[in-house]
Amino acid sequence: MGAMTAATLTTPQGDTLSEVTRWRVERLLHAGYDGEAALVLALDREVDLHEAVSLLERGCPPDTALAILF
Numbered sequence: 483m484g485a486m487t488a489a490t491l492t493t494p495q496g497d498t499l500s501e502v503t504r505w506r507v508e509r510l511l512h513a514g515y516d517g518e519a520a521l522v523l524a525l526d527r528e529v530d531l532h533e534a535v536s537l538l539e540r541g542c543p544p545d546t547a548l549a550i551l552f
Contacts, residue, residue: 506531514538519548 506524513535515523523529529551537547 509535515544515547519544523548523551 503524507520509531510520510523511517515534515538523531523534534547534551537550538544542550
């Protein structure tokens with residue numbers, strides 16, 4: 483998945499994703515996750531956003547962070 487912006491976040495049905503999901507994606511992108519990882523993490527409400535961001539802030543590579551979070 484390529485670069486993602488809040489304007490491009492839509493469901494397959496064409497509906498705009500919720501404001502919360504959009505905000506989560508933006509935070510995860512800003513933290514350093516790529517677009518696909520950010521979207522997957524944002525959509526899974528079981529994932530602790532603060533922990534996901536904190537892992538990268540502490541130097542954890544994104545792939546390792548995903549393995550930890552899932």
